[in-house]
Amino acid sequence: xxxxxxxxxxxxxxxxxxxxxxxxxxxxxxxxxxxxxxxxxxxxxxxxxxxxxxxxxxxxxxxxxxxxxxxxxxxxxxxxxxxxxxxxxxxxxxxxxxxxxxxxxxxxxxxxxxxxxxxxxxxxxxxxxxxxxxxxxxxxxxxxxxxxxxxxxxxxxxxxxxxxxxxxxxxxxxxxxxxxxxxxxxxxxxxxxxxxxxxxxxxxxxxxxxxxxxxxxxxxxxxxxxxxxxxxxxxxxxxxxxxxxxxxxxxxxxxxxxxxxxxxxxxxxxxxxxxxxxxxxxxxxxxxxxxxxxxxxxxxxxxxxxxxxxxxxxxxxxxxxxxxxxxxxxxxxxxxxxxxxxxxxxxxxxxxxxxx
Ligand code: ATP
Ligand code: MG
Numbered sequence: 001x002x003x004x005x006x007x008x009x010x011x012x013x014x015x016x017x018x019x020x021x022x023x024x025x026x027x028x029x030x031x032x033x034x035x036x037x038x039x040x041x042x043x044x045x046x047x048x049x050x051x052x053x054x055x056x057x058x059x060x061x062x063x064x065x066x067x068x069x070x071x072x073x074x075x076x077x078x079x080x081x082x083x084x085x086x087x088x089x090x091x092x093x094x095x096x097x098x099x100x101x102x103x104x105x106x107x108x109x110x111x112x113x114x115x116x117x118x119x120x121x122x123x124x125x126x127x128x129x130x131x132x133x134x135x136x137x138x139x140x141x142x143x144x145x146x147x148x149x150x151x152x153x154x155x156x157x158x159x160x161x162x163x164x165x166x167x168x169x170x171x172x173x174x175x176x177x178x179x180x181x182x183x184x185x186x187x188x189x190x191x192x193x194x195x196x197x198x199x200x201x202x203x204x205x206x207x208x209x210x211x212x213x214x215x216x217x218x219x220x221x222x223x224x225x226x227x228x229x230x231x232x233x234x235x236x237x238x239x240x241x242x243x244x245x246x247x248x249x250x251x252x253x254x255x256x257x258x259x260x261x262x263x264x265x266x267x268x269x270x271x272x273x274x275x276x277x278x279x280x281x282x283x284x285x286x287x288x289x290x291x292x293x294x295x296x297x298x299x300x301x302x303x304x305x306x307x308x309x310x311x312x313x314x315x316x317x318x319x320x321x322x323x324x325x326x327x328x329x330x331x332x333x334x335x336x337x338x339x340x341x342x343x344x345x346x347x348x349x350x351x352x353x354x355x356x
Pocket of ligand 1: 012013014015016017023024026027028152153154155156157204205206207208209215216217218219220
């Protein structure tokens with residue numbers, strides 16, 4: 001416990017709009033695994049945010065919450081080191097969302113390029129709920145409620161992080177007398193409630209889906225899930241389209257196929273060799289490269305499959321892990337909320353939130 005107190009904090013998360021895929025692994029989870037010893041880690045499952053597009057299917061959202069924990073355990077997160085947290089179990093997050101919504105101009109929220117992109121690619125038109133743009137504000141509360149310093153995420157989350165940094169600075173300046181000239185790194189030292197968090201973008205900030213077009217996304221039907229079988233992986237990788245006609249046609253070693261080669265084939269000499277032969281059209285077919293990619297992905301997923309097996313069908317263990325994660329998160333976030341309410345002159349009484 002005492003070492004946990006001295007560790008910097010890390011918060012990141014996923015929306016239960018489906019199960020976890022390779023994009024999650026390379027963009028965020030791989031980094032979570034690397035950092036789980038050096039940070040006090042909280043991995044949030046943003047089930048309220050899933051309602052932005054799935055309010056009509058609460059059963060699926062709930063079961064995806066459980067599956068996302070299983071997926072992360074399979075990938076190598078250790079529940080004894082890190083806390084898994086269900087967003088709707090943490091009252092401080094909702095309360096801070098409301099407060100931060102007061103500090104952000106509406107137009108500023110709507111200018112967020114990730115929101116705009118999601119409205120476009122998810123086909124939300126102009127019928128999205130009021131809660132849809134609110135989720136971007138909610139995400140600032142997710143991060144700040146934990147007073148996290150580090151947020152390992154994919155590239156699409158950088159605009160959300162920028163919004164979070166803005167809110168944290170504004171709050172500290174308005175209510176904690178931190179100067180608007182202060183360096184981000186000094187905010188807490190100068191009396192600010194919130195550290196100014198930084199995005200930690202994974203080595204692959206954006207894995208493209210097997211459609212070869214959009215970011216791999218749970219919601220876009222272009223994802224390779226970590227629970228996919230060898231056969232499913234082969235089929236999906238087979239769909240990577242380059243337009244190349246024959247093994248002797250010089251190919252573009254920056255196309256989508258090579259995006260996958262670079263992400264999943266670890267042997268750098270082999271990567272260089274494949275690139276060279278592809279560019280020269282040295283009798284190397286797309287089909288062969290796809291086979292090597294599928295093999296590399298299977299090799300990556302095999303230990304995950306084995307780890308996942310031990311949690312399969314065992315929802316009780318997952319619920320226990322979640323309950324202790326949420327209890328720890330409540331402690332941390334109630335403390336933050338109390339400090340924030342005090343600073344903003346909103347606190348009148350002490351309170352306690354705990355599980356029975
Ligand atoms: P949705 O389609 O519902 O938005 P998603 O597949 O984008 O789902 P999220 O839960 O929104 O997944 O993202 C969780 C984390 O994984 C975020 O940090 C996000 O940046 C990262 N991530 C998601 N997809 C990718 C990807 N294709 N490449 C890299 N990182 C990704
Ligand atoms: Mg997303």
